[in-house]
Amino acid sequence: MNTQPGSAYFIEERTETLVTHTLSVLVDNEPGVLARVIGLFSARGYNIDSLTVSEVSHERHVSRITIVTTALAEVIVQIKSQLERLVPVHRVTDLTEVAKQNNHEKPLERELALIKVAGTGENRLEALRLADAFKATVIDATTEHFVFEMTGRVNKIEQFIQIMQPLGLVEVCRTGLAALNRGPEGM
Amino acid sequence: MAEQMTGAEMVVRALADQGVTDIFGYPGGAVLPIYDELFMQDKVRHILVRHEQGATHAAEGFARSTGKPGVVLVTSGPGATNAVTGLTDALMDSIPLVCITGQVPTHLIGSDAFQECDTVGITRSCTKHNYLVKTIEDLPRVLHEAFQVATTGRPGPVVVDIPKDVQFASGHYVGPENISHQTYHPKVKGDEAKIEAAVALMMRAKKPVFYTGGGVINSGPEASRLLRELVKLTGFPITSTLMGLGSYPAADPQWLGMLGMHGTYEANMAMHDCDLMINIGARFDDRITGRLDAFSPGSRKIHVDIDPSSLNKNVKVDIPILGDCAHVLEDMLRLVRASKAKPDGAALKEWWGEIEGWRGRKSLNYRKSDKIIMPQFAIERLYEACKPHDTYITTEVGQHQMWAAQYFHFEEPNRWMTSGGLGTMGYGFPAAIGTQVAHPESLCVDIAGDASILMNIQELSTAVQYRLPVKVFILNNQYMGMVRQWQQLLHGNRHSESYMESLPDFVKLAEAYGAHGIRAETPDELDGKIAEMIDSDMPVLFDCRVASLANCFPMIPSGKAHNEMLLGDDVAEEEIEKAIEGSGKALV
Numbered sequence: 001m002n003t004q005p006g007s008a009y010f011i012e013e014r015t016e017t018l019v020t021h022t023l024s025v026l027v028d029n030e031p032g033v034l035a036r037v038i039g040l041f042s043a044r045g046y047n048i049d050s051l052t053v054s055e056v057s058h059e060r061h062v063s064r065i066t067i068v069t070t071a072l073a074e075v076i077v078q079i080k081s082q083l084e085r086l087v088p089v090h091r092v093t094d095l096t097e098v099a100k101q102n103n104h105e106k107p108l109e110r111e112l113a114l115i116k117v118a119g120t121g122e123n124r125l126e127a128l129r130l131a132d133a134f135k136a137t138v139i140d141a142t143t144e145h146f147v148f149e150m151t152g153r154v155n156k157i158e159q160f161i162q163i164m165q166p167l168g169l170v171e172v173c174r175t176g177l178a179a180l181n182r183g184p185e186g187m
Numbered sequence: 188m189a190e191q192m193t194g195a196e197m198v199v200r201a202l203a204d205q206g207v208t209d210i211f212g213y214p215g216g217a218v219l220p221i222y223d224e225l226f227m228q229d230k231v232r233h234i235l236v237r238h239e240q241g242a243t244h245a246a247e248g249f250a251r252s253t254g255k256p257g258v259v260l261v262t263s264g265p266g267a268t269n270a271v272t273g274l275t276d277a278l279m280d281s282i283p284l285v286c287i288t289g290q291v292p293t294h295l296i297g298s299d300a301f302q303e304c305d306t307v308g309i310t311r312s313c314t315k316h317n318y319l320v321k322t323i324e325d326l327p328r329v330l331h332e333a334f335q336v337a338t339t340g341r342p343g344p345v346v347v348d349i350p351k352d353v354q355f356a357s358g359h360y361v362g363p364e365n366i367s368h369q370t371y372h373p374k375v376k377g378d379e380a381k382i383e384a385a386v387a388l389m390m391r392a393k394k395p396v397f398y399t400g401g402g403v404i405n406s407g408p409e410a411s412r413l414l415r416e417l418v419k420l421t422g423f424p425i426t427s428t429l430m431g432l433g434s435y436p437a438a439d440p441q442w443l444g445m446l447g448m449h450g451t452y453e454a455n456m457a458m459h460d461c462d463l464m465i466n467i468g469a470r471f472d473d474r475i476t477g478r479l480d481a482f483s484p485g486s487r488k489i490h491v492d493i494d495p496s497s498l499n500k501n502v503k504v505d506i507p508i509l510g511d512c513a514h515v516l517e518d519m520l521r522l523v524r525a526s527k528a529k530p531d532g533a534a535l536k537e538w539w540g541e542i543e544g545w546r547g548r549k550s551l552n553y554r555k556s557d558k559i560i561m562p563q564f565a566i567e568r569l570y571e572a573c574k575p576h577d578t579y580i581t582t583e584v585g586q587h588q589m590w591a592a593q594y595f596h597f598e599e600p601n602r603w604m605t606s607g608g609l610g611t612m613g614y615g616f617p618a619a620i621g622t623q624v625a626h627p628e629s630l631c632v633d634i635a636g637d638a639s640i641l642m643n644i645q646e647l648s649t650a651v652q653y654r655l656p657v658k659v660f661i662l663n664n665q666y667m668g669m670v671r672q673w674q675q676l677l678h679g680n681r682h683s684e685s686y687m688e689s690l691p692d693f694v695k696l697a698e699a700y701g702a703h704g705i706r707a708e709t710p711d712e713l714d715g716k717i718a719e720m721i722d723s724d725m726p727v728l729f730d731c732r733v734a735s736l737a738n739c740f741p742m743i744p745s746g747k748a749h750n751e752m753l754l755g756d757d758v759a760e761e762e763i764e765k766a767i768e769g770s771g772k773a774l775v
Binding site (some may be wrong): 047 | 316
């Protein structure tokens with residue numbers, strides 16, 4: 001019955017568990033559209049775990065925003081409805097939900113990361129060996145550093161970054177999640 | 188038929204093409220080209236307000252009382268920021284507004300120019316949509332789209348920010364005929380299967396209740412007509428939110444009165460004990476539901492709403508129906524007529540028996556006095572005096588607003604303009620001005636409090652300038668009454684800053700503005716003075732001196748359920764002070 005967290009009247013202790021969903025949002029690529037989407041999340045207290053934006057149709061000026069968010073299941077539904085209410089939003093698809101309906105564990109989700117590691121001697125060799133094992137490619141190097149490029153699932157990237165920590169990790173840049181559903185159909 | 192004209196001309200032309208007759212605004216540097224165009228035509232009348240907030244509320248009153256969009260024209264910077272409260276108010280109460288704001292020239296945007304502000308940034312979260320028009324080519328499309336977005340789906344405010352160089356630029360005008368937003372197409376027709384399921388539930392219900400809201404009024408007079416037909420056909424009881432008053436006639440025996448925090452005992456008890464709730468165009472606001480986990484625990488719920496994000500937001504419902512009230516009501520009515528099953532007459536009879544028992548508590552009773560004017564009595568007398576007239580009522584926010592909702596009765600939609608969602612003190616007077624502009628021959632009364640009226644008192648100048656005979660009926664108890672009531676309920680009766688020290692002499696204030704002032708201090712002079720107010724062809728400030736410490740009852744205290752109401756006639760002072768405890772204290 002009581003679905004909204006922090007109702008003005010009665011703050012109930014919640015026991016339901018949070019779920020993480022990946023939403024795909026097609027929008028008109030007009031000025032301020034990203035601010036509208038992000039503003040909605042902050043105004044209504046929703047979380048953004050990851051956000052990726054790019055124009056996907058140059059002729060029609062349509063951008064695709066991929067948002068990973070964590071909330072109660074019913075709040076995820078609410079987030080989708082709230083996004084659909086924005087005037088420049090064409091369509092919102094809950095990729096996680098669609099994957100579930102099609103008996104897939106998850107939608108296809110990939111991320112790209114650039115990872116800078118500095119060091120010499122054994123650490124440097126170890127970093128290179130691990131990069132090879134993780135199928136990361138070297139895109140820049142001196143005798144004191146490497147920059148690795150790595151594409152893959154989020155947990156693979158997380159793991160790699162963690163391993164690089166003691167080996168001289170300097171900085172990381174990640175794109176956030178790109179996601180599509182499996183199968184021949186579009187969203 | 189593309190005509191060449193300047194941006195400023197396009198604005199005025201688009202307004203005329205959209206059928207706009209009156210706009211509310213205030214000039215300034217960044218809108219001067221548009222004001223120049225207004226000067227040279229007579230299709231669109233401009234009402235000069237005295238503060239931009241007044242313009243937005245006046246436009247809201249105009250919109251709410253006519254069903255047409257309200258239009259506001261203000262300048263950049265402070266003009267736009269002053270409009271923000273009214274825009275937020277319109278967003279919360281789903282009022283269609285188009286607000287045109289001037290902006291510094293495009294080459295100065297971002298340079299902290301004089302009277303520059305990030306209008307689209309500031310108004311993004313308080314509008315349904317907003318636009319910054321950077322080229323003349325976009326202007327006609329945006330202007331017409333703004334009207335489409337404001338008036339369709341769930342209505343709301345739209346801002347169009349036009350830099351001054353775009354107002355001067357020359358381009359091709361396009362009329363509204365060929366403009367339609369690419370992606371914005373709200374759904375109005377409800378899902379037939381869901382409506383069928385809803386009707387099946389209705390036919391089986393033993394204790395049904397209609398709970399209707401502002402959506403019925405926004406949907407247009409046809410929705411109110413269909414609602415009346417459906418309620419008559421089923422024989423079910425009906426209650427309504429603050430925003431929905433007037434969609435069902437208050438004089439009808441099936442009407443239970445308003446529900447919610449200050450609703451009637453019978454309405455709230457019916458909501459609590461019902462087995463089927465049919466919500467049409469209301470949104471389960473916290474003023475309605477009270478304690479959510481104790482809200483109508485035994486009922487199935489049907490919810491008709493045009494906004495998908497309203498469905499299953501606060502309260503999970505069994506049958507959510509996405510669509511416009513009038514469309515869904517039409518389908519419902521047709522299916523009820525065609526249904527083989529009929530409403531359960533015997534069960535309904537029993538249900539009505541229970542309801543009559545609650546009604547018998549007479550929750551709107553109050554202690555009468557022949558020495559001082561009780562505020563409830565003042566509204567009752569005002570209502571009686573207004574009855575023979577074609578009356579529109581607006582209110583400010585506070586105790587007087589709730590008393591107006593309880594003791595003034597509405598038989599028709601669009602007659603009641605109040606700030607429900609945002610609760611904006613200062614709304615009522617400019618809203619009454621906007622209403623009077625739309626209905627010059629009607630009686631427009633702002634029921635006000637002594638604190639609220641001072642928030643937009645400057646608009647008295649507007650009323651005098653345009654000879655708008657708006658009546659302001661001030662229930663003057665020398666307190667911010669609702670704040671004081673809550674301090675009594677929650678804060679040991681310590682009246683921190685809620686006493687209205689140094690109130691002006693409202694009679695002299697009226698005279699200073701060139702309006703008429705009236706004061707009533709005793710119950711026996713009330714009727715005569717109200718008649719004097721109504722007969723006056725001038726704007727009137729009516730200073731009605733009422734009992735200073737009266738509380739607004741009945742009331743559902745914070746953190747309590749519908750069946751835990753405080754009723755006015757039987758509460759002792761100490762009981763009032765203990766009414767809210769524990770977790771309820773932190774709530775609003």
